[in-house]
Amino acid sequence: MRAMQTRRYPFGRSLIAARGETVGQQNMLQLIELRWIAVVSQVLTITFVTLVFHVELPLLAMSSIVVGLIVLNLFSLYRPRRASEISNGTLFAGLLLDVAALTALLYLSGGATNPFVFLYLLQVTLAAMLLDAWTTWTLVIITAVCFAVLTRYHLPLQMPGGDTGQLFLLHIIGMLICFVIDVGLLVVFMTRINRNLRARDTRLADLRQRAAEEDHIVRMGLLASGAAHELGTPLATLSVILGDWHRMPAFQRDPEILAEIEDMQAEVRRCKTIVTGILLSAGEARGESPMVTTLSGFMDDLVEDWRRTRPVQRFDYDNTMEDDPTIVSDSALKQIICNVLDNALDASPAWVGFTVSSIDGMLALSVRDRGPGFAPEMLAQFGKPYQSTKGRPGGGLGLFLVVNVVRKFGGRVTVENRPDGGACVTMRLPLATLMIEENDEPAT
Known part of the structure; x- marks a missing residue:
């Protein structure tokens, strides 16, 4: 049987194509979004100061820095990456470039006297959340040095006519804007980063649970x-x-x-x-070759064998598949389907329904019964071992095995109680994991 193949990208995928598959990618996207906000804020601030207060600024140099940030963002989004995860060094480099751009803009607009100097705190706070300890402290030292240098080396702001009152008013307005930007962005991005970290912890817990199972x-x-x-x-x-x-x-x-x-x-x-x-x-049989058959033939033989060996009073079997791909008869798949049918028969000896269908490359196997259905606690814990209503020691392993085997095939299992009574268990598997190519030969 052909295993589900992972799509390979010889030159890697860009960050925008990956769509935040990992926590590192999501954090990098947060930095890029922050940089876009910074670009827009810088353009609006420069325009406001120039047009309203008529402050003379080196617009060409400042515009070059803003354009550089835009180019950096586009490069970060569309550059093909060979590694799927964003490393600590990559995030550190991105923050360093942001600090460098902020330092250059502050140098051109008053240095440490510019109230936007406190945006360094935002960079350091993000570093504390995203980076390792040594890189965070490195960024703290770098921002402190930049602040100290800006107190001595900078281009002073030139107000029209040397009006110091206007300069003080501009400083107060700048402090207010800087405070709003700092607290607003900290709340927004810290909330998102914490959400990403919680999602990562949840995925790790799921992986540990799967390993235990x-x-x-x-x-x-x-x-x-x-x-x-x-x-x-x-x-x-x-x-x-x-x-x-x-x-x-x-x-x-x-x-x-x-x-x-x-x-x-x-x-x-x-x-x-x-x-x-x-x-x-278990792979211990000798001298027998796997049987190549069609999916419909596999299902028909399974149904015939199950119906012949079980005391079912009425069994409705419906195969609505339009295509009939060639597969290798898999005993594990047969066993889990029979397991679900057996459970339905135990709950509803008078009637069991089984439907085979396919849609969008997925095989759907639905088993229905007219029994009492699943209790709410069973639905909440479905797929966990030893969850059974039969009251037998060691019961509840059947559906546990079903869920794990279907998951190995790349599929999933859903359960629900039917509105007219009884339960429905649906197994969905990718057809690609069951089919074999014409030139594939099953191993003996």
Whole structure:
């Protein structure tokens, strides 16, 4: 069976194409958005000071810095990156460039006397949230040095006519604007960054949970494989004894006993088939090649076998697939489908429905019943081990295995209670993970 392939990008993907798949990418996008806000704010501030207060500023040099920030943003968004994650060094370099641009603008507009000098605090706060400790302290030292240098080296603001009153009013207005920008951006971006960090922690917790569940499945598989080996000998012995009984004249003269012996032989054969399936799923069967079939043929054979060996009163099977791709008959997939059908039969012996369909490259397998449905606590904990309404020790592992096997195929399982009574379990799997190419040959 062909595994789902990961799309490869030989030259990497740009940040805008990745759409914030990782926390590092999301944080870099936050910095880029902050830089866009800074560009707009700088343009508006320069325009306001020039037109309203008629302050003479080196507009060409300041415009060059603003254009440089725009080019940096576009480069950061569209540059192909080989690594999917944004490193600490990349974020540090971005903040350093922002500090350099701010320092240059402050140098051209009054230096440390410019109230916008306190925007350094915003850069340091972001660094404390996003960077490692040593890079954060490095940025603290750099901003402190820049502040100190600006107290001595800068181009002073030139007010028309040397009006110091206007200069003081401009300083107060600048302080107010700087305060609003600082607190507003800190609240907005700290909230977003914390949300990204919480999302990362949630994903890590999910990964740890999956690792624990997969370890649990491995242990169960080892136990099942060992039990299958141990059951092989007694089942073979029972088969021989029942065969001898079937040929004994005393039993052949009693049709009722002979029929019971045949029923027992059928059940022993079924047990041997189950044991063989367990060993095949564990990869321990020898001398058998995987069977290449069509998806519809696989489903039809599965349904026929399940209907023949289960005491279902009414079974509605509906296959609405338009395409019929070629697949390798997978015993694990067959087992989990039969598991869901068995659960539906336990809950609703009178009727079970099974629908096979496909849409947008996804295979949908829906199993319905007319039983009591799932309790609310079962729906909330669906897919967790030992969640069962049957009250048997060790129960609830069937659906746990179903969820994990479907997840291995790249799919997902959803459950719901039907409005007219009963439950519906739907397994959705990518058709690409089931299909084989024409030149693919199953391994023996």
